[in-house]
Amino acid sequence: MKPSNIYLDLLKRHFGFHSFRSCQGDIVDHVCNGNHALVIMPTGMGKSLCYQIPALHFANIEHADDRKPLTLVISPLIALMKDQVDALTRKGVAATFINSSLSRQERTQRYQQVEQGQFDLLYVTPERFRKVEFTKLIKKRHVCLLAVDEAHCISHWGHDFRPDYTRLQEIRELLGNPTTVALTATATPVVQQDIVTQLGLTPDNIQLFHEGIDRPNLALDIIKTWGDDEKLDYIQQTNGSIPGSGIVYFTLIRTLERFSERLRENGVHHLSYHGDLPRARRREVQNWFMEDECLVLATNAFGMGIDKESIRFVIHAELPGSLESYYQEIGRAGRDGNPSQCTLLYDEADLATQMEFMRWSNPDVSFYQRVYDLLEHDNEKVMAFGIDWLKEKLHARQKHDRRLETALGMLDRYGVIEGSVANAKVKVIKPLPIDITDQKLAEQKLRADQEKLYQLVQYANHEGDLKNFIHQYFGIPSK
């Protein structure tokens, strides 16, 4: 059989699909031949198959290695691992995960199974490599493919930065430098470069596959507005004239609620979705949205795992934080290929919210130091009173002041603290890493955030072709 037929056969047999989408086939071919790939493809287009088909292929062929072949998938989100593994298992693919959600007993069993050569795919977080037990285990398998999902987490400049992703070169060496495929939905040229470097590769030995949202069916538009009324009019008008489902994105829950109230008064039927709603309610809203045609007002908490094909419009009623998030969010429209409208309602006054966010998400070095000192020296009080007490001490009680949450999140990612991060009942277990105490790095990060917002404002004021602007920003080659 020709190689391309072998891959198609795997695609049909395990996934029930009859053809590859866009450049999936080329990527599979490239990776199955032992070549490295950096895959940039919008969410929902099908990045997973780009390593799952090679994983099945590598599991089937002969290797000059006594150990059983394995594809290792590094993924930052524990929450998504279980769903991905369950979906694969239903398709008869031998996949599993190891992460901190497992009980000690389950974990021991999983380790044994992996050691005995069970499973063709194993999903882990990068933090797993902190455990000697795991690094010993993984050497007992022949890792023939390393897949790094959500590879943008490598970048210091992204909001999703994961310190352990910067250890990928070391991890690759430990695994014997296997064929590597890194995947992400969005990466600017700077981030692409960063990914390649962190993997210990150079641009000549990793091939870039860059698939932008090349959906001619998406119509992009920017409308300058002033005040709530103009925005409300546009939302009602669009909702009234475009049949089918739509999403209106907001930055602040407060604004979302204000609009929801007014739409209700005007008799416009809609759903609301944001992070302050109880989990059960969010699930319910998500289910309704998937089943019916409707309008949903949402913050960026809405979207993960939404793969409704027929979203006819996405309106941004407030300025998002960056073109990365804007691009991700409009990418949810029109997956079925039918005409869909994506509009940014731009009110200059909204810029202030993003500027404020930026300030709060970049605590300075001395703030980290103060948090660290409190956690270390007043730990009894911290454990007793948690986040409120800390905020009081840090004079961080202003609305939207999320510096403490940001700092705790970062300390957690660096493995500096241990305990319940959500309510700040944590204690320190390591000194502050130099990455956090480095004033220069902090300034660079703030400047990078400012630049992102600046680019978004440029976009909002752009008078030429909007898709071109986005393509240039992400370095997507024009076709």
Ligand code: ADP
């Ligand atoms: P991404 O990781 O890029 O966001 P996924 O890999 O999760 O996307 O795939 C999104 C959806 O697209 C899944 O439901 C998947 O089954 C479907 N899909 C992927 N490739 C194909 C294909 N070649 N044919 C049909 N459906 C596909």
Ligand code: MG
């Ligand atoms: Mg994915």
